[in-house]
Amino acid sequence: MKISKAFRASADAVVYEGDCRGLLEQIPRGTLQLIVTSPPYNIGKPYEKRMRLEQYLEQQQKIISRCVEALDMRGSVCWQVGNYVEQNAIVPLDVALYPIFKSLGLKLRNRIVWCFEHGLHCSKRFSGRHETILWFTKSDRYTFNLDDVRVPQKYPMKKYFKGPRIGQYSCNPLGKNPGDVWIIPNVKHNHVEKTAHPCQFPVELVERLVLALTKPGDWVFDPFLGAGTTAIAALIHGRKAAGAEIVPEYVKIIHQRVRLARQGQLRIRPMDRPVYDASKPYESKAKPVRIGPPHPTLFEVDLTLPAGRAL
Numbered sequence: 001m002k003i004s005k006a007f008r009a010s011a012d013a014v015v016y017e018g019d020c021r022g023l024l025e026q027i028p029r030g031t032l033q034l035i036v037t038s039p040p041y042n043i044g045k046p047y048e049k050r051m052r053l054e055q056y057l058e059q060q061q062k063i064i065s066r067c068v069e070a071l072d073m074r075g076s077v078c079w080q081v082g083n084y085v086e087q088n089a090i091v092p093l094d095v096a097l098y099p100i101f102k103s104l105g106l107k108l109r110n111r112i113v114w115c116f117e118h119g120l121h122c123s124k125r126f127s128g129r130h131e132t133i134l135w136f137t138k139s140d141r142y143t144f145n146l147d148d149v150r151v152p153q154k155y156p157m158k159k160y161f162k163g164p165r166i167g168q169y170s171c172n173p174l175g176k177n178p179g180d181v182w183i184i185p186n187v188k189h190n191h192v193e194k195t196a197h198p199c200q201f202p203v204e205l206v207e208r209l210v211l212a213l214t215k216p217g218d219w220v221f222d223p224f225l226g227a228g229t230t231a232i233a234a235l236i237h238g239r240k241a242a243g244a245e246i247v248p249e250y251v252k253i254i255h256q257r258v259r260l261a262r263q264g265q266l267r268i269r270p271m272d273r274p275v276y277d278a279s280k281p282y283e284s285k286a287k288p289v290r291i292g293p294p295h296p297t298l299f300e301v302d303l304t305l306p307a308g309r310a311l
């Protein structure tokens with residue numbers, strides 16, 4: 001697998017160490033099929049300098065507009081955000097950012113609510129247990145592979161009990177549409193994917209977007225790579241990954257995770273694992289994934305399972 005430090009159309013992955021604007025300058029217009037990111041929220045995390053909200057939005061506007069130029073006409077942008085907090089009042093960042101995307105002509109397809117059960121405990125308001133993903137497309141002709149991300153039906157054997165189709169299955173045998181409320185555990189200290197990065201999103205959250213919104217061989221881009229979660233989700237499904245990270249320590253983590261994935265040793269929480277339910281028996285938490293050898297145009301996906309387990 002070819003990993004490049006600068007953008008090369010022939011590379012399989014591009015990990016740029018530095019400000020994402022430097023990498024975006026190198027990407028030709030219309031190259032990217034999917035942009036998925038979780039930007040800094042301007043809340044004083046170790047990797048960001050807190051600024052006035054207006055200034056933060058101006059900075060985001062510049063990056064988003066360059067991302068949109070680099071996006072293919074059939075492509076999608078997924079911007080994953082939570083809240084900015086100012087004098088104890090919350091500002092939902094998706095609400096603040098929406099006008100930027102709208103002014104660039106993008107179309108909002110879903111506002112996906114990502115729910116999780118763990119996080120800070122608040123005493124003066126209800127504890128925050130969700131964030132959102134704004135999914136926009138550049139045009140009305142966009143890639144959407146619904147069948148690749150269907151989830152099990154609640155009543156899979158349900159049949160018509162009257163009418164011309166009596167006795168036939170009334171639900172899609174491939175499963176149901178996952179909807180726009182996704183319950184996926186966040187990456188806290190006991191999560192199998194946790195690294196030294198303070199704010200990772202889980203691989204399975206990005207996997208669903210990669211599978212639904214791209215084809216094998218497409219470019220998936222993350223301007224704020226962090227620990228490289230977007231790149232991992234793209235590469236394990238045979239897509240090309242590109243992104244930038246400004247903190248050298250996190251860039252090392254990205255390289256380590258990609259290397260482990262290539263060796264079949266990166267443990268991730270599988271997409272099909274049910275959320276932990278204390279009333280049910282507990283299964284092992286993770287499976288290692290391996291990025292297969294590159295095919296002339298695609299990657300081969302090789303999911304190596306622990307001995308004795310079947311897909």
Ligand SMILES: C[S@@+](CC[C@H](N)C(=O)[O-])C[C@H]1O[C@@H](n2cnc3c(N)ncnc32)[C@H](O)[C@@H]1O
Pocket residue numbers: 018019020021037038039040041047048197199200201202223224225226227228229230244245246247250
């Ligand atoms: C919320 S974190 C992303 C975490 C990532 N989604 C993951 O799962 O690991 C945002 C990241 O953006 C990086 N960052 C901030 N400003 C940047 C910039 N201008 N260019 C590139 N990276 C930047 C920060 O260092 C931080 O690691």
